[in-house]
Amino acid sequence: MARVLRAPWALVLPAALLVLWHLTVEYRWVAEGIIPSPAQVLRSWEVWIFGVTKGGLSPYSGTWLDNVLYSSKRVLQGFGLAALVAIPLGLMIGWNRLTGRLVDPTIQLLRPVPITAWLPFAIAVFGIYDASALFLIGLGAFYPIVVNTTHGVRDTNLLLLRAARMMGAGDGTVLAKVVFPSALPSIFTGMRLGIGVAWTAVIVAEMIAVKSGLGYVLWDAYYVGRMDICVATMVSVGALGFVSDRVIVYASRILLRWRTLEAGA
């Protein structure tokens, strides 16, 4: 019931912004030609997605899906790589005091360096290839996942650890059946933050380090003065980020069913 009522409310502000945008262009509240109108963006976007049947001169015609796939693939690969390293490492840092003392300070030291600052370094080392992009995306997603996993492990209830021990659980069992499930909500929080950083990183990387994907289109369209394509790209990236976040939330709802029960109680 509440869900049904909430939907129209959620749409009020976006609709108002859309109207404001339209009026801004229509009544020339900003200098003409800087901002395309919503309708203009929609038309260009349609061509970008479906192409034109005859006389397609636009270099963007029909290339939307390809670029979406390029960017998505990079995000997925970089994010997957980050999760694959960050989750086990976070578990070890939180679980084993020596690993924590050995690795954690280095992570805390490197973390404040923004991923954008790594860009020249990445290009110098990996060149203008996918590897540069993957490095930036992976590094960006790595930090939030490793930090949140570590937190989750350290927050494990002492009583549950003791309960497992008195039932005969060794280190492996405690880690797999108590520490990991207990840290899983934090791990998901880390992954949600991580996927957000991954989309930021892919745009930056594609603007500079590679010659394909939505980031590349965005920068290229800006240079040739196609603000309509720029806006369409922004909306596309936003939508993709939203969808990937929802996928993670959905996965967490399934895996953390015990927790939704808790919240409902």
Add this chain to the structure above:
Amino acid sequence: MNGGQAALELRGVWKEFVKGDRRVEAVQGIDLDIPPHSFTAILGPSGCGKSTLLNMVAGFDAPTRGEVRANGAPVSSPSPKRAVVFQEPALFPWYSVYENVVFGPKTQGRSAQTYRPLAERIIEQVGLKGFASHYPAELSGGMKQRVGIARVLAMQPELLLMDEPFGSLDAQTRTLMQELLLAVWERHQQTVLFITHDIEEALLLADTVYVMTARPGRIKKRIAVELARPRTIEATTSPVFNALKREVLALIREESVRADAETALE
């Protein structure tokens, strides 16, 4: 070999917590001998070191001085031979009631054929039939505590350690749980060490009650409870029970007067 050996022996057990330059003497010079198959209660006011004592017996914590032995062997770490029911339920929220109950036997590598029927029977015994696939979040406080008891029964331990397991329950549920525990114990006769601050509970359940002093905890007196078994809640109305209760009350009053006097002097 086991001729008259104590199931549990505590010899001059002291525990001191040190945090920075602050020291807390939690328990002092505890000597206990608990014979096999007996039901022993430790009775003491809040903060007197009961949980501290139990944690050392369980192997979660080491004594500062003294020694704890179970069946003659020194206790150094937790073991499934010494099952614990905690003050709070301490269930795994990501596991169903059934999965929580079989965690012990499964972890100890017993076969599903042996633990499944056992777990089902125990779940029924503690009155949770039909809730096996529920998650802890879907249970009331009393039901959670029953799962906590069911899971230690499924381990079939030599020694059962219970830290105020019914402390957080309402009076009615508590009575039900006490009767359940009596019924289970009278059937299986594990050695039980039961911690409580409730005089009636201690007298109703135990063969022997040790009364502890206020902090720092020491054993003040050992009281033998000679009430016939099997016992039910009706035992609490008998003259023998009431005489024992008066005796313990007098001890505790004496103790609190002493503690107050000491606090006043400080």
